[in-house]
Amino acid sequence: MTGKRTMNNYEPVIGLEVHVELNTKSKMFCRCSADYFGKEPNTHTCPVCLGLPGALPYINQSAIEDCIKIGLALNCSVSPISRFERKNYFYPDLSKGYQISQYRWPLCINGQLTLDNGQVIRINRVHQEEDTGKLFHQEGQTLIDFNRSGVPLVEIVTEPDFRDVEAVRDYAKKLQQLFRYLGVSNADMERGDMRLEANVSVRKVKSQKSKVKNTSQNLKVEEELPPYRVELKNINSFRFMVAAIEYEIKRQIEALEKGEKLSQETRGWNGDKKCTYVQRSKEEAHDYRYFPEPDLPELRIEESRVKSLESSMPELPWSKNKRFEEEFKLSTAQAKILTETEELADYFEGLVELGGKEGIDAVKIANYVINQKIGAGTSVEEVLGKIKAKGEGVIGDERELEKLAQEAISENEKAVADYKSGKEAALQVLIGGVMRLSKGKADTSKLKPILEKLLKVVT
C-alpha cells in the first residue's frame, strides 16, 4: 500500500467514471442487433446508427429500464423527467459528429455505494448514452466497423471520494458484480463491455490536528479539490487500473515536489512500459456544445414504473452477503466468496436447504464448498454425501469423549502429575492417549476443554 508517510503528506483524490455496455437485444436508438461482438463488420447497421442525414432515432425502453435498475441499486433517485443531449465532437468512429448522451438532465442522480472498508462513495449520476463505432489499425490502414455504433452504454460517475487505490478496486469490482447480478451486462473488461476511467489528482494533507478535529466532530468540512485532474483512459483490466493510478499518484507528487504545475489532461496507460503518457490536454464540457437532442422527446418516467422495476430486481450482492453472514453464521470472508456470483450463492443455498434436513450445518457446507472449490452445478447429493462421509466416524459426542479422556488420564499418571505441577505440555500426552484409544477418531477440537475440566478434579 502507498502509505501516507511514504507519500510525503500528500493524499490522492480520485473519481471514477465507469461505462458499461448493456446486453439489450437492439441498439439504443434503432432496431439493429446490439450483439455485435465478433460479427462480420458493418452488418449490424442502418441509417440511424450510421448517422445518415434525416434518419430519426427512437428510444430503446429496455435499455432505459436497465439504466434505472443500475441507478436504483446504487441508491440513486430516478428523475421523473430527463433529456438526451448531443455531445458534439469529431472523430472518425462517430459518424454523426455527435454522441447522444445525457448531460444536464441525467436519468439517475445522487446515489451512493458502501465499500468493504465502510467508506460511502457518493455517486453523482447514472446516465444513458450510446457507444461509438470501432477503428482497426492494420497494415498501415485504418478500417472502421460501425456494428458497435449506437449500442446502449450506461455511464456511472462518482464524486471524487476515493483516497486510496484499494477502495477504487473494491468499487469497480462491486459494480461488475452488480451488472452481472442485474443481468444487464456480462461486464467483461477484456471485451470492453465494461470500461474504467480514473480521474486522479493529489493534494497536501491538512495538518494532522485539523484533520482529527474535522472527523471527531463529524463536521464533514468540504475540503478543497486540487485545481486540476488527470483522466486515465484505455484501461482494460482491474490490474492495469491499479497500476496506472499508483503510477500517476507517484508522478504527480514528484512533479509537485519539484515545483511543477500540473494541468488538466488525459493520459493513457502503456502496459509494456508500465507508465502513463499524455494523450491530449483535457477538453472542457463547453467544448462539446451540448444541446438537447431535437429528435427525441424528453424522457418521462412514472413513479409506478420505477416501483415495478424495483420489485423485479434480484437481491443485490451486498444484501445477500449480509444475509448469508446473519442467517448462516458465516464469516464476512466466507459470505463474500459464496455470493461472488448469483449462481454460486443460489447453489450454496440449495446445499444448505437439503443439508439442513440431514443435520449438516451451513458453516460446514460453506467450508467444504470454499476449500474444495466446488462450483455451482456439481451434484448437490454428491457434495452432501462427501461432507457426511468426511464427518462420519468422528467422535464428537461429549460424553463419549469424556469417557475416553478419563481412561487416558488413569493410564498416564506421570503426565497428570506433570500437568499438575504446571507443565502445560503434558496435556499433549493425554490428547495423544485419547487419540490412541479412539483409533484417531476423537474430535480433537473438543478434547482440550474436556481434559482440562477433568484434570481439575483429579487429585
Ligand code: ADP
Ligand atoms: P468529464 O466528462 O469531463 O470526464 P465528468 O463530470 O463526467 O467529467 O467526470 C468527472 C470525474 O472526475 C468525476 O468522477 C469526478 O469525481 C472526478 N473529479 C473531479 N474533480 C476531480 C479532482 N480534482 N481530482 C480527481 N477527480 C476529480
Ligand code: MG
Ligand atoms: Mg470523463
Ligand code: ZN
Ligand atoms: Zn441501426
